[in-house]
Amino acid sequence: MKRLALLTVLLLLTAPAAGATTVHRPTEYVVSTTPGDTLEGIAVTPGGTMYVTSVGSGAVYRGDTRTSHLTPFLAPGSDGRTSATGIHVDRWGRVLIAGASTSKLFLYDAHGRLLAVRKAADGSFLNDFTIAGDAVYVTDSAHNQLWRAPLTAAGLGELEPWITRDRIQPTPYFLNGIVTNGKVLLIGEQGQDVTYRVDLRTKQVSVVNVPNGILSGDGYLLEGHRLYAVYNAGAGKYVTRFAQLNDDFTTATLIADSSPGAAGATPTTIARDRGRLLWVNSQLDVAPGTPPYTVSVVPGLR
Known part of the structure; x- marks a missing residue:
C-alpha cells in the first residue's frame, strides 16, 4: 500500500495540469512574399506578438509566434513611411518605427492608427x-549622431540632436544597433567594429573594452548583463555574438557565437521569444533578395 501511495503521488507530480498543452512554435516565419520587400527590424512582445519592418518598402507586418505566417499591419508607403528599420512596442502598447531614409520617427497605436510623426534633419537615416x-x-547612420525625443503617456515629443558625431571617439562611420539598461546606452558601430558606452546622465562616450575579440553589431539585445549582437561582418559571415558585461558595462567578455546564418541571409536584428532567439533574414547582401522574406530561430544560441 505504501508503494502504491508513493507511485500515485509521483504520477500526480509529473502529470501535466488539466487542459495543459504544448504550444508549437515554428522555427521559421514567412513575413512577406512581395519582391523587393527587404526586411530589417523586429520586435516581439511578452505575449508573443511579432512585428517586422521592411526597409525596402516601409511596410510593417504583424503575427503571432505560434503561427508561421505574418500579415500586413501597416501598408508600404503609408503616412510617408517609404522605408522602415528599427521597431519597438512601448509600455503603453504603442508601436514606434524608425523611418530610415525618411528621416522620421513614427508612433502608432496597437490598431495601426498614426499618433505622431517626428522628423530629424534632412538626410538623416x-x-x-x-x-x-x-x-x-x-541612431542616425547618415550623420552618425544620436537623436533624442521625449516619450510619455501623452505621446512623442520632437526629435533633437543629443550627441553629435564630433563628440564620439573613435569617429563613427555607421552607428546602428542600440540598447539600454536605463543608465547607459550601448551602441554598435560597424565602421570601426566597436561598441560605444554612453552615460545617460553625463553623455560621456567611451568604447567598451573587449579583451578577447571584436564586439559590434547591427541589431542588439540586452538582458541584464547579457548582450547579444547580430554580427554581419561581410564575406558571408553571419552570427549572433553573445557577451557577458561587467557591473558598469565598461568591459564585455565574449562567451560564444551562434552557428552561422544561411548564405546570403544577412541577419540584421534580433528579439527574444521566450526560451529562444529570433533574427531577421534581410538578404541585404544580395538585395533586393528573393522572396519569401523570413524570420528564423538563431541557431546554436538561447
Missing part, C-alpha cells in the same frame, strides 16, 4: 532606437 525612462534615443 534613423536606423535603430531604444527607450530609457521618458525618452527615446535614436
